[in-house]
Amino acid sequence: MAQKTKEKKEPPKGSREACARQILDVVPRAMRLLRREMRKEAGQGLSVPQLRVLAFLSGSPGASLSAVSDFAGVADATASAMVDRLVRRELVTRETDPEERRRVCLGLTAEGAALLGRARARARTRVAQNLAVLSGSELASLDDGLNLLRRVLEAAAEAQDRP
Amino acid sequence: MAQKTKEKKEPPKGSREACARQILDVVPRAMRLLRREMRKEAGQGLSVPQLRVLAFLSGSPGASLSAVSDFAGVADATASAMVDRLVRRELVTRETDPEERRRVCLGLTAEGAALLGRARARARTRVAQNLAVLSGSELASLDDGLNLLRRVLEAAAEAQDRP
DNA sequence: GCCATTAGTTAGCTCCACTAACTATAAGTA
DNA sequence: TACTTATAGTTAGTGGAGCTAACTAATGGC
Numbered sequence: 001m002a003q004k005t006k007e008k009k010e011p012p013k014g015s016r017e018a019c020a021r022q023i024l025d026v027v028p029r030a031m032r033l034l035r036r037e038m039r040k041e042a043g044q045g046l047s048v049p050q051l052r053v054l055a056f057l058s059g060s061p062g063a064s065l066s067a068v069s070d071f072a073g074v075a076d077a078t079a080s081a082m083v084d085r086l087v088r089r090e091l092v093t094r095e096t097d098p099e100e101r102r103r104v105c106l107g108l109t110a111e112g113a114a115l116l117g118r119a120r121a122r123a124r125t126r127v128a129q130n131l132a133v134l135s136g137s138e139l140a141s142l143d144d145g146l147n148l149l150r151r152v153l154e155a156a157a158e159a160q161d162r163p
Numbered sequence: 164m165a166q167k168t169k170e171k172k173e174p175p176k177g178s179r180e181a182c183a184r185q186i187l188d189v190v191p192r193a194m195r196l197l198r199r200e201m202r203k204e205a206g207q208g209l210s211v212p213q214l215r216v217l218a219f220l221s222g223s224p225g226a227s228l229s230a231v232s233d234f235a236g237v238a239d240a241t242a243s244a245m246v247d248r249l250v251r252r253e254l255v256t257r258e259t260d261p262e263e264r265r266r267v268c269l270g271l272t273a274e275g276a277a278l279l280g281r282a283r284a285r286a287r288t289r290v291a292q293n294l295a296v297l298s299g300s301e302l303a304s305l306d307d308g309l310n311l312l313r314r315v316l317e318a319a320a321e322a323q324d325r326p
Numbered sequence: 327g328c329c330a331t332t333a334g335t336t337a338g339c340t341c342c343a344c345t346a347a348c349t350a351t352a353a354g355t356a
Numbered sequence: 357t358a359c360t361t362a363t364a365g366t367t368a369g370t371g372g373a374g375c376t377a378a379c380t381a382a383t384g385g386c
Binding site: 015016017018019020021022023024025026027028029030031032033034036048049051052073074120123124125126127128129130131132133134138139141142143144145146147148149150151152153155156157159160 | 178179180181182183184185186187188189190191192193194195196197199211212214215236237283286287288290291292293294295296297301302304305306307308309310311312313314315316318319320322323
């Protein structure tokens with residue numbers, strides 16, 4: 001019954017372990033591709049995390065730093081440094097909230113918004129070009145898979161809050 | 164009526180652009196999860212790229228540095244530094260090939276192989292736990308999607324060689 | 327008024343990744 | 357043979373991402 005033939009230590013096909021193995025293999029590769037596409041003129045000097053932060057701020061103007069760190073899934077200090085780099089490039093505004101003076105109000109500058117628009121569109125286009133090797137139905141399958149992966153990530157994020 | 168009401172500039176559903184958008188969103192999140200699972204006792208102090216290099220050397224003993232950089236998809240200098248860190252931790256052996264004295268022969272030490280085995284198994288298990296939220300058929304769909312993504316990555320890698 | 331909590335920042339570390347410049351070996355060629 | 361070119365790695369220098377720990381400053385509760 002689904003007994004594996006003890007070839008090394010391969011997990012049974014279709015199992016969670018096999019899928020985990022796939023994730024461990026494919027996700028880092030995909031991430032590398034994204035980074036490289038970003039660096040190659042697509043991202044106008046923005047890193048992937050930076051693009052993500054800009055996109056977040058675009059959708060949540062006035063957000064606090066902890067909102068950013070929460071969204072990005074990194075420590076406060078990391079988010080602070082990331083935001084600081086963006087502020088120095090004048091892509092993001094950072095001012096203390098008049099009420100709640102420990103809070104900080106983040107937002108995009110005009111330049112930041114413009115750059116986000118360009119970088120986002122280009123990155124998407126570049127990735128889309130790479131997707132040309134798939135047929136329409138394959139594209140749909142990939143989309144389904146990504147949605148499932150998203151669900152897994154959301155569940156994992158929740159699980160991390162209350163372990 | 165899954166017709167969207169023209170919210171901003173959403174690309175048509177199921178298009179390559181929509182899928183690219185998904186990838187841009189989901190892959191970085193997934194990568195973050197992997198990194199964190201690795202750091203949290205799963206990876207015994209190994210980073211994701213380090214684990215990947217060890218796994219590669221496990222399957223290709225005697226590989227050269229350029230083989231590593233090729234596999235990892237990074238510049239030679241990056242691979243050299245990565246390998247150097249592993250050598251300093253005594254997880255990897257590095258000796259010059261007697262024939263072809265500019266070449267280098269890489270391999271795992273016993274400790275490296277043991278650590279790889281542990282870290283790999285644990286990382287897989289941790290990720291597999293997160294997959295528990297999916298049903299069997301969903302798991303299969305995710306697996307399919309990952310295989311498609313893998314194909315895209317391979318095509319992209321080839322395209323990068325001759326642009 | 328004091329104390330605990332909360333929001334961010336700073337400092338110090340490691341790793342990843344890049345480019346450019348360099349060394350050393352090998353292979354080709356005049 | 358000597359000169360040149362190509363190949364394999366390393367070194368140096370830069371910058372971003374991520375972490376923890378320790379700190380400042382503001383708020384809120386008691």
